[in-house]
Amino acid sequence: MTNSSPRDATHAPPSFRSGELSDARLQAALKTLELTVRRRLDGVLHGDHLGLIPGPGSEPGDARLYQPGDDVRQMDWSVTARTTHPHVRQMIADRELETWLVIDLSASLDFGTALCEKRDLAIAAAAAVTHLTSGGGNRIGAVVANGEQLIRIPARTGRVHAQTMLRKIATTPHARDGVRGDLRGAIESLRRPQRKRGLAVVISDFLGDIDWQRSLRAISGRHDLLGVEVLDPRDLELPDVGDVVLHDPETGRTREFSVTPTLRADFAAAAQKHRGQVEQALRSCGAPVMSLRTDRDWIADVVRFVSTRRHTFGAPNAGQVPRQ
Secondary structure (H helix, E strand, O other), X not given: OOOOOOOOOOOOOOOOHHHOOOHHHHHHHHHHHHHHHXXXXXXXXXXXXXXXXXXXXXXXXXXXXXXXXXXXXXXXXXXXXXXXXXXXXXEEEOOOOEEEEEEEOOHHHOOOOOOOOHHHHHHHHHHHHHHHHOOOOOEEEEEEEOOOOEEEEEEEOOHHHHHHHHHHHHOOOOOOOOOOOOHHHHHHHHHOOOOOOOEEEEEEOOOOOOOOHHHHHHHHOOOEEEEEEEEOHHHOOOOOOEEEEEEEOOOOEEEEEEEOHHHHHXXXXXXXXXXXXHHHHXXXXXXXXXXXXXXXXXXXXXXXXXXXXXXXXXOOOHHHOOOO
């Protein structure tokens, strides 16, 4: 395995540190991100958004055998009864898809110990979803929350709109120290006004209380869902560093700890338990989970997720999807 620099362009999204970039640097960073996404994701979908998620459909397609992980809401009971084997009914996607991004940019995302900050990765995920769902008259909009303010970007079509939307996301200001995130409030905002049936993508590190499950389940009644989990290695385990001072920007508290083997084990166990609860909560709402980490090639993880979804749901040209 070859070593890579901390900011290896192959693996790390460009830095959007707090939206404080000059206009020229911001434009360059967004252009770099766009080129990375297009170079690595072009051809993955072949123009069919079904590769990202089953997607809303208006016409029934062919039935096929049920596979573990399939949405039970798509069960074809008549074929199942006739063949005595469980079948699901694939849906032909609507020609126009409306996608809404719910992007958590609270203070816990202004953190990163590997290739980038979680904030950068959240913006990169938004760019990837935008590319994967755009075109063909599809609309995309966003709700961006930092805990202090909620920014709404109306759903529209076109490349110019997509670029403007990503610019607004990338320049979202930081919340003041001590301000908690409000993911539940951001998800709730999708319920009013009522929107056309489409796809809702929630991008967050999902740290903190899981108080958003009921709101997300309400959204699932009208929209297909996707959860994008953005993590840093330090969200999962503490390094062996001895005495350390830690600051929580969402509570404003600062504490000094002695990082002992017992503390490291307890922290890792608690982090793993929380991740399991988050995944269970998302899946109970019908949301598959795409996990991205600051210490991995995030775009390869996106390609892998899309490829798996295409294979799982029997999308056309599934055999032509690149695998990594």
